[in-house]
Amino acid sequence: xxxxxxxxxxxxxxxxxxxxxxxxxxxxxxxxxxxxxxxxxxxxxxxxxxxxxxxxxxxxxxxxxxxxxxxxxxxxxxxxxxxxxxxxxxxxxxxxxxxxxxxxxxxxxxxxxxxxxxxxxxxxxxxxxxxxxxxxxxxxxxxxxxxxxxxxxxxxxxxxxxxxxxxxxxxxxxxxxxxxxxxxxxxxxxxxxxxxxxxxxxxxxxxxxxxxxxxxxxxxxxxxxxxxxxxxxxxxxxxxxxxxxxxxxxxxxxxxxxxxxxxxxxxxxxxxxxxxxxxxxxxxxxxxxxxxxxxxxxxxxxxxxxxxxxxxxxxxxxxxxxxxxxxxxxxxxxxxxxxxxxxxxxxxxxxxxxxxxxxxxxxxxxxxxxxxxxxxxxxxxxxxxxxxxxxxxxxxxxx
Numbered sequence: 001x002x003x004x005x006x007x008x009x010x011x012x013x014x015x016x017x018x019x020x021x022x023x024x025x026x027x028x029x030x031x032x033x034x035x036x037x038x039x040x041x042x043x044x045x046x047x048x049x050x051x052x053x054x055x056x057x058x059x060x061x062x063x064x065x066x067x068x069x070x071x072x073x074x075x076x077x078x079x080x081x082x083x084x085x086x087x088x089x090x091x092x093x094x095x096x097x098x099x100x101x102x103x104x105x106x107x108x109x110x111x112x113x114x115x116x117x118x119x120x121x122x123x124x125x126x127x128x129x130x131x132x133x134x135x136x137x138x139x140x141x142x143x144x145x146x147x148x149x150x151x152x153x154x155x156x157x158x159x160x161x162x163x164x165x166x167x168x169x170x171x172x173x174x175x176x177x178x179x180x181x182x183x184x185x186x187x188x189x190x191x192x193x194x195x196x197x198x199x200x201x202x203x204x205x206x207x208x209x210x211x212x213x214x215x216x217x218x219x220x221x222x223x224x225x226x227x228x229x230x231x232x233x234x235x236x237x238x239x240x241x242x243x244x245x246x247x248x249x250x251x252x253x254x255x256x257x258x259x260x261x262x263x264x265x266x267x268x269x270x271x272x273x274x275x276x277x278x279x280x281x282x283x284x285x286x287x288x289x290x291x292x293x294x295x296x297x298x299x300x301x302x303x304x305x306x307x308x309x310x311x312x313x314x315x316x317x318x319x320x321x322x323x324x325x326x327x328x329x330x331x332x333x334x335x336x337x338x339x340x341x342x343x344x345x346x347x348x349x350x351x352x353x354x355x356x357x358x359x360x361x362x363x364x365x366x367x368x369x370x371x372x373x374x375x376x377x378x379x380x381x382x383x384x385x386x387x388x389x390x391x392x393x394x395x396x397x398x399x
Contacts, residue, residue: 005031005124007313008141008155010131011162012041014107015285015302017114019159021063021070022310024123028317031153033143034162035130038119042112048216049077049201049296050110051393052100054303061307063114070117071110073103077215079200080391082374083250085207089378090200096388106216107299134158134171139280157313157324159282161306164271166287175278183268183292185210185350188233190223190241191262197221197254203349204248205374207367210349211248223255224266224293226350233263268292268346270339275328276305282327284309289335294346295391297338305331341390348373 007023009016012034023030034041055073058064064071078094078101094101118125126143132150133142141153160168169178187210196215204211209226216222223245227236236244241263242255271290276283285302308331312324323330348370351363376383389395 005029005153005155006157006317007031008033008153008158010034010141010158010160010166010168011285011287012036012038012111012115012125012127013161013163013285013302014110014114014299015287015306016159016161017111017118018058018063018303018306019161019284019310019313020118020123020125021114022061022307023313024118024121025062026310026314026317028314030155031124031126033126033129033131033141036127038115038125038127041115041127042108046107047293047296047299048104048106048214048222049299050103050105050303051296051300052097052102053393054300055103057304057307070113071105073105075104075215075217076101077104077201078102081198081200081202082205082377083202084205084371084374085250086371087374087378088250089374091377091384091388093388093392096385097392097394100392100394102296102392104215104217106220109217110299131167134167134281136171136175136281137279139171155280157280157282157316159284159309160287161284161302163286164290166283168281169273169283169287172273172278172281172283176276177274178271179274180271181269183270183346183350184229185268185346186227186229186231187266187268187293188225188227188236188241189262189264189266190225190245190260191216192221192223192258193219193261194221194258195219197249197251202249204245204250205348205367205370206248207351207363208244208248209351211245212349213245213249227265229267232265236263238263266293270343272332272335272339274332276331277328282309289339291339291342292346294342294349295338297342297393300393301335301338304334345391 007030009032020032079092081090128146132144139158144150160166202213212224214222238260246252246254273288276288284305291298312327316324
């Protein structure tokens with residue numbers, strides 16, 4: 001049975017569960033509804049790189065690396081290597097940012113650990129429940145349980161943290177602007193249950209297209225492979241994928257004996273919803289904004305959204321609505337900065353931009369600019385310092 005809450009959270013991803021954890025700790029009445037089972041939400045492999053500032057934020061909130069905290073960040077990623085047919089550059093961005101690395105924690109593990117901790121603590125998480133209707137002005141939420149029974153909840157605030165297809169976002173559509181753009185690039189997302197090839201990230205900047213090697217754990221590795229938009233996983237045999245990844249990463253044969261657990265297609269797009277709230281409806285994470293994987297910003301933005309929103313809701317529960325009312329204005333500048341960096345970085349990584357698809361000469365021109373940017377990161381100290389801080393998510397020191 002769903003209790004009558006002050007806040008309804010729709011979706012048990014990183015944003016929804018961080019928000020739930022903070023509200024539960026502050027004793028703000030809420031319920032979280034998620035259409036998947038608890039086991040299913042912990043098996044959705046997505047992001048895996050957590051910024052230093054995100055970890056520090058979670059530590060300050062008591063969610064990480066402390067007695068009783070649900071999350072542990074103990075695997076660092078300090079370096080990224082750029083490989084082209086002509087250039088290889090191993091870039092120690094942690095050194096340039098004052099010893100501020102990324103941390104490796106796959107999103108599905110973060111979600112599984114947060115969900116388990118909340119369930120053990122008796123938090124009102126309702127899995128296998130789905131939202132079948134939202135009245136924007138009330139607001140009111142119609143929730144259907146696993147037995148088909150329905151209940152209408154009338155909270156003060158409904159928070160959509162359930163990704164790009166969020167019903168909360170749809171209910172807000174006539175009251176906000178949705179700035180949406182498709183990116184002319186498709187990646188194959190390749191998962192293996194095998195150790196990483198090396199102890200850092202590798203970006204393959206190749207005329208055939210982008211490839212990436214991404215650590216996800218001692219026995220987990222993720223790869224990206226840029227492919228023509230007219231092809232998909234069924235058009236690429238596992239042998240061809242392994243060969244092409246090895247070629248573009250400059251490690252021929254390195255994947256020949258590695259079984260591929262899964263191969264999926266990812267079509268790139270970006271979106272920002274502005275504002276991220278209307279009346280009692282609020283968005284966080286991918287429900288509010290989509291960003292390409294270039295630079296690994298998505299999960300970090302979701303966590304920062306959730307923490308800011310949680311504090312706004314907690315203060316509102318205590319009678320002060322100012323922080324909640326300012327939520328969009330507070331978060332959107334950081335979201336746009338991340339979008340700008342990711343958009344720039346994507347131009348270095350991908351070969352199949354609209355220009356490159358026109359003809360062979362245009363493709364060669366595009367790759368020439370990609371090669372030049374990699375050399376600038378290697379040879380230009382100012383450029384390297386800017387990239388390190390933008391990539392790691394660290395504010396540079398004042399001049």
